[in-house]
Amino acid sequence: MKTINRSFAWSILGLFLSVHAISPRAAAQAKPRQIVLKGARLIDGTGRPAIESSVIVLEGDHVVAAGKAGTVSIPKDAEVRDVSGKTIMPALINLHGHLGLSSNGADNVAGNYTQENVLKQLNKYLSYGVATVTSLGQDEDEIYKIRDAQHAGTLGGARLYTAGRGFLEYTGKTYPNDHRYRPQTPDEARADVRELAPHHPDFLKMWVDDGLGHGVKIKPEVYQAIIDEAHKQHIRVFAHEFYLNDAKALLATGLDGFAHSIRDQPVDQDVMQTMKARGVFLIPTLVRDEVLFAYADNLKWLDDPFFQAGYDPAAIAFVRSPQNVEKGRKDPDIAKYRAGLEMAKKNLKTLSDAGVKIAFGTDSGIPTRFPGYFEHRELQLMVEAGLTPMQAIVAATGTNAEILGGAKTFGTLQPGRRADFLVLDANPLDDIHNTEKLAAVWQSGKIVPSVSAITMSGN
Ligand SMILES: [Zn+2]
CATH class of the missing domain: 3.20.20.140 (Metal-dependent hydrolases)
Structure with missing residues (x-):
């Protein structure tokens, strides 16, 4: 498929740049920060049942681990955020x-x-x-x-x-x-x-x-x-x-x-x-x-x-x-x-x-x-x-x-996929209207302005 070829070309380009533009020492120093989101209910987008108390590990723009608390190790230097009571689902x-x-x-x-x-x-x-x-x-x-x-x-x-x-x-x-x-x-x-x-x-x-x-x-x-x-x-x-x-x-x-x-x-x-x-x-x-x-x-x-x-x-x-x-x-x-x-x-x-x-x-x-x-x-x-x-x-x-040809790169919250997800204040599996209880939107491992944040700031 042309789509896959193009995305493939971009990833090869990215790989080339990351390997050739940065020395090994600089690369080690520039290791993307790791963020751990702990305690949320996780709906991963695959259709598997939600995990009630989860740990999600992000590194840079993607997910490196996601699963039930106790089964996912929390990296030593990671920034840990407690999101107990929230629900996380893919964007x-x-x-x-x-x-x-x-x-x-x-x-x-x-x-x-x-x-x-x-x-x-x-x-x-x-x-x-x-x-x-x-x-x-x-x-x-x-x-x-x-x-x-x-x-x-x-x-x-x-x-x-x-x-x-x-x-x-x-x-x-x-x-x-x-x-x-x-x-x-x-x-x-x-x-x-x-x-x-x-x-x-x-x-x-x-x-x-x-x-x-x-x-x-x-x-x-x-x-x-x-x-x-x-x-x-x-x-x-x-x-x-x-x-x-x-x-x-x-x-x-x-x-x-x-x-x-x-x-x-x-x-x-x-x-x-x-x-x-x-x-x-x-x-x-x-x-x-x-x-x-x-x-x-x-x-x-x-x-x-x-x-x-x-x-x-x-x-x-x-x-x-x-x-x-x-x-x-x-x-x-x-x-x-x-x-x-x-x-x-x-x-x-x-x-x-x-x-x-x-x-x-x-x-x-x-x-x-x-x-x-x-x-x-x-x-x-x-x-x-x-x-x-x-x-x-x-x-x-x-x-x-x-x-879209992206099952391995985005759309679900599994290792290797882009960290695009929603943090919700209530469980959409109980009531689908709860997707509107949008506490935060993350894209590629970063929080982006969400409509709820925009409203709260009065715009
Ligand atoms: Zn149309």
């Missing part, structure tokens, strides 16, 4: 987000796609405990330079992966500066994929949908060519889909992952078995289906202080404004949105019970879909759908890291 990974479309979470105007706005959103994600995000198909080409600089360690925020410019049929632009590919024939599709490939996108994203009958769906021969050509270029393909019949046709064509739930009718045995046999995953994005009516219905979470703490008051005022609420209420499709969410939840539970790989993503970052808070809301909706809190957490941590 969240969002496999379906968007960047650069809004400057404050709600506005949608030309010129929003700037490095400054992209970084602002990556920092917003991180402040809510989302340490990794995949931007799925609405980026401009400058995203690659941002991604590469960020992976090299010169830019902060949630760690970025991108699908670059996506593929769809709709002829109109749905946001200013919409530069997605719109191939009309299989030949055009192949040419577009070959133009995209040299940028080394982490995935390819395409839309296979008619927007509840309001748009034109991409033709099967065109998306078949996209998938085929992408696979020749070693790029995995994610599809936005809605209908069961499209999901089946996409599976038959070799699709790698569904970027949304199937929302028109219950999934059948055929879909379940194919997904399971081929390891095709589902990103449920339930909160994406909820937000379509959330403002019209004035849902309870709009008053959640954890939501209100993180965003520009003007953006929140906009989504709650009488005009926006009225617009939502008058949307002729609102009943279909509510039904779509219910079908998505039902299908999530069915697919999860059947042993299909469940990933985690939100479609946040689109204007009015707030990056950071929506990931916590998604966990809650997955639990409402019938998953256990542990299943929802594993989807958002270990499973997503595996899909």
Whole structure:
């Protein structure tokens, strides 16, 4: 995979620099500090049961040991912090987000796609405990330079992966500066994929949908060519889909992952078995289906202080404004949105019970879909759908890291993985809403500003 090759290249580069740039004596002096976190309940992201009283040893940016107190030795010179009563779990990974479309979470105007706005959103994600995000198909080409600089360690925020410019049929632009590919024939599709490939996108994203009958769906021969050509270029393909019949046709064509739930009718045995046999995953994005009516219905979470703490008051005022609420209420499709969410939840539970790989993503970052808070809301909706809190957490941590090709480097709290984690004041296995009791966010072994810290300091 190109992704793995690139990360591999970075680690070789890092190894080269560490071996050649520092003398052995300096290296010994510069040994990264060790920090021990002692006494917390540990949820490690693998799905193994939580460890009630744990010891986690960090060295520099990664975990070197984690386990039950008494089974992990505490290094002599380490700084030991007592975190008894807290719960530690891996930081969240969002496999379906968007960047650069809004400057404050709600506005949608030309010129929003700037490095400054992209970084602002990556920092917003991180402040809510989302340490990794995949931007799925609405980026401009400058995203690659941002991604590469960020992976090299010169830019902060949630760690970025991108699908670059996506593929769809709709002829109109749905946001200013919409530069997605719109191939009309299989030949055009192949040419577009070959133009995209040299940028080394982490995935390819395409839309296979008619927007509840309001748009034109991409033709099967065109998306078949996209998938085929992408696979020749070693790029995995994610599809936005809605209908069961499209999901089946996409599976038959070799699709790698569904970027949304199937929302028109219950999934059948055929879909379940194919997904399971081929390891095709589902990103449920339930909160994406909820937000379509959330403002019209004035849902309870709009008053959640954890939501209100993180965003520009003007953006929140906009989504709650009488005009926006009225617009939502008058949307002729609102009943279909509510039904779509219910079908998505039902299908999530069915697919999860059947042993299909469940990933985690939100479609946040689109204007009015707030990056950071929506990931916590998604966990809650997955639990409402019938998953256990542990299943929802594993989807958002270990499973997503595996899909990103990073199972050995991040996503779980095991030796050798990056120290990206959340410190919580209460146990999310008792109540998934407790992921909002965010005491601290750590990324690569360091505490970063979190939304709770920001609130406490009055900003
Ligand atoms: Zn999306």
